Amino acid sequence: MKKLMLGNEAFARGLYEGGCKVASSYPGTPSTEVTEEVAKYDEIYSEWAPNEKVALEVALGASIAGARAFCGMKHVGLNVAADPLYTAGYTGVNGGLVICVADDPGMHSSQNEQDSRHHAIASKVLMLEPSDSDEVKEFVKQGFELSEKFDTPVIVRMTTRVAHSQSAVELCERQGDELKAYEKNAAKYVTLPANARKLHVTVEERLEKAAQYGNDCPFNKVEINEGAQFGVITSGIAYQYSREALGDKASYLKLGLVNPLPVDIIRDFAEKYETVYVIEELDDIIETHCRKNGIKVIGKEIFSKIGELSQTIIAEKILGKTPEFDTFSEPVPVRPPVMCAGCPHRGLFYCLSKLKVTVTGDIGCYTLGAAAPLSAMDTTICMGASISALHGFNKARGEESERKSVAVIGDSTFMHSGMTGLVNIAYNDSNSTVIILDNSITGMTGHQQNPTTGKNLKGDPAYAVNLEALCHALGINRVRVVDPYNMKECEEAIKEELAADEASVIISRRPCALLKYVQHKPALKVNEDKCVGCKMCLKIGCPALSVHNGKAVIDATQCVGCGICTDMCKLGAIGE
Ligand SMILES: Cc1ncc(C[n+]2csc(CCOP(=O)(O)OP(=O)(O)O)c2C)c(N)n1
Known part of the structure; x- marks a missing residue:
């Protein structure tokens, strides 16, 4: 059966189908819905932890205990969870451990635009990057297998567009939720320096093997188009943009396992074309990998490291033309975020x-x-x-x-x-x-x-x-x-x-005015005889208030009667 799902909903479905038993997360846009959706599956124990570090430690504990486990966060959350993450790379796992990190290119709702692939590289754990909802579900499910196969946490990198777009997802049965045996193994799980030195060797060997695996694995795919004029190496949402902008004019190497990156498959692909573009959002990670391995590519000299990519940007940069779209005749009004009416x-x-x-x-x-x-x-x-x-x-x-x-x-x-x-x-x-x-x-x-x-x-x-x-x-x-x-x-x-x-x-x-249990008072009214249009009430920046024809006006559909503007008006012009 197929179902239309948000990327984040599909992530939760992947956790369910992949046999996840324990989930611990901290909210953060654009990752929050993953855990909210997980909470709907009774088969998975799920919780909000007070922060991402606690969440990852809970998930790692569950994994060591033998369960398939999950932890979710936004990109900056991974900074908070970096301490356990870097050592989890050393301890490895028992039950598979999948971590969701959701990046926010364009900073729709974030304080910075960091590229989480750097964390995967630095912590030396595997990272997958899907590009639509169905792939999200499959990558998450297979992420558990990969985690157990390579004995490492697996990060699944989402970005805002993948997390918050819908596409069809094939639903399957749940599997793999048997608890594995737990055996005390201090050499693996107690990272005293004497143990950690040995574990570091294991980590490097594992990365080598995973990079080899990347040359022939279901996550990395080559799509050759007869008559293609150039090659494109890409991943995640940038793959979708590239396909839409360039269609059959290009052949594609779509990378799903984005850490560690393979060499042979990239080299073989690149050798087929005179010109090869790397199309990736944010930093030049695939591009640098290519250059390090002597593979000639074009990347950030034409694409920015700042903000999101789009079909238009790719078409303009590579084909030199701007695609035509149907647009609204009226411009959509700008709506900057404001505190809600009645916000405490x-x-x-x-x-x-x-x-x-x-x-x-x-x-x-x-x-x-x-x-x-x-x-x-x-x-x-x-x-x-x-x-x-x-x-x-x-x-x-x-x-x-x-x-x-x-x-x-x-x-x-x-x-x-x-x-x-x-x-x-x-x-x-x-x-x-x-x-x-x-x-x-x-x-x-x-x-x-x-x-x-x-x-x-x-x-x-x-x-x-x-x-x-x-x-x-x-x-x-x-x-x-x-x-x-x-x-x-x-x-x-x-x-x-x-x-x-x-x-x-x-x-x-005082509770948030949007909470369901909060009782609102009737909307306030302006007494036009008393209002002199001094605009004192506008100083609180309430979206329910405006001034028209020299008099204050209250939008009754927004006002919750909090009374802050009543206190602002020294002339007593605002009341019930
Ligand atoms: C490390 C990190 N994790 C998560 C977020 C996402 N985030 C932004 S604000 C916020 C919490 C806001 O809640 P609260 O402090 O109660 O303030 P409120 O919005 O209710 O006024 C979260 C989780 C973030 N920015 N950074």
């Missing part, structure tokens, strides 16, 4: 903006506090960095900075990697003020549960971390809770904690 982060950010404090920010919906008109953020680096960067900022600039700087971090991000920064503040004694924006959900990635929300991945009741008690336990005496819909209370709390002579935490607590 808004009131707090307005206070920070009004008080002109320096804000070391973090990653979540609240990063939008950096955008005008709130413009209340000075830094955003990576998850967790707000708290540690504030500490560094304060150590560098001393009391003058401690009195006017705060860190802001979401509840999920605090659980992910904020706690260690807070313990550092307590331990290394800076008078820093941290604001935890507790909206009771992982909002940015689409409402995943986390250890503070009281629910697990399946939505069942779970232990809920008490943030106040946790902050106390980490060494912070001053911990207080405010309601971000109450701007007066927020402003006073921020002023008091900045004036205090010790480190403090303010928990700004």
Whole structure:
């Protein structure tokens, strides 16, 4: 039977069919749906871990115990999980271990554009790269076999377009879910230097063998077209773009096993053509491999390392012509991301903006506090960095900075990697003020549960971390809770904690306005007789508010009656 599936849904299907028993992940666009789909299969134990390092360690533990296991994340998540990854390459596996890493060329929803193939090369583990949903499912399934055959974790690299596009997938039965025997094997799993030195030799031998295997394996395919004018070496979504742009004018070497890269099959293919292009998104990894092996190719001298490729780019660069497409006659309006109407982060950010404090920010919906008109953020680096960067900022600039700087971090991000920064503040004694924006959900990635929300991945009741008690336990005496819909209370709390002579935490607590259980108030209305069109209400950047013909207007389809704009209007022109 065939079914139309998103790449991420097909990934989950591959895990199911491949006999996966344990899955542990941390959300991150564009990888999140893989684990959400896995949760629908009762045969697989699945969970959200607090971060990617924990998730990979859980999956590796399950693999060593003899189960086929999985762990999923976005590209930057692999940086967090890099520590266990690099050593997992040495220990190898027992049950097959498949890791999903989803790259985001074009940075649709990411803070950088790193190419995860570098991690596969550096950690010396195998990497597969599929180019449509059916291939995703097959590669994941076969990834377990490959993992067990070569005794290594196998990373399946997704990119936004593969993860979030649909194509037909052939459904098969589940197989391979028998638990393997676990036998204590310290030489393999205890990476003391004496063991690790031997394991490193094994790793190098394994890579050699896998590169040989790549010359004749189901993942790497040659497609010869009679009369082709040139050859194209490609992988992943770039293969689809190339096929569409160049059709039968080219022959193709489509690489699915992208680490380690084979030599012979590439050389044999390249020898057939005078001109050979390497078409790959982001970095020049296949191209450099070719050059290293004396194979003449054209790559990044015509294609950029920045952003996504497309059919148009490939046609323009290689054929010198722009393909014609049917387009909408009206241009699609630009919709920059904004905090939603009723977002609990808004009131707090307005206070920070009004008080002109320096804000070391973090990653979540609240990063939008950096955008005008709130413009209340000075830094955003990576998850967790707000708290540690504030500490560094304060150590560098001393009391003058401690009195006017705060860190802001979401509840999920605090659980992910904020706690260690807070313990550092307590331990290394800076008078820093941290604001935890507790909206009771992982909002940015689409409402995943986390250890503070009281629910697990399946939505069942779970232990809920008490943030106040946790902050106390980490060494912070001053911990207080405010309601971000109450701007007066927020402003006073921020002023008091900045004036205090010790480190403090303010928990700004109100559930995300989009959560199903949140009851909304009726939409607010503007009293046109009182409104003078001063635009004070627009300073909070609410998408439900605009000014037409000199009067404020509230879009009743968006307004949830949070009342922040009511507080902004000194003339009392906004109310129920
Ligand atoms: C290392 C890493 N993993 C995952 C992500 C994807 N991501 C971006 S923000 C975020 C969490 C946001 O949740 P929270 O901190 O609760 O803030 P909210 O969006 O709810 O305001 C995640 C998982 C990322 N950017 N970096």
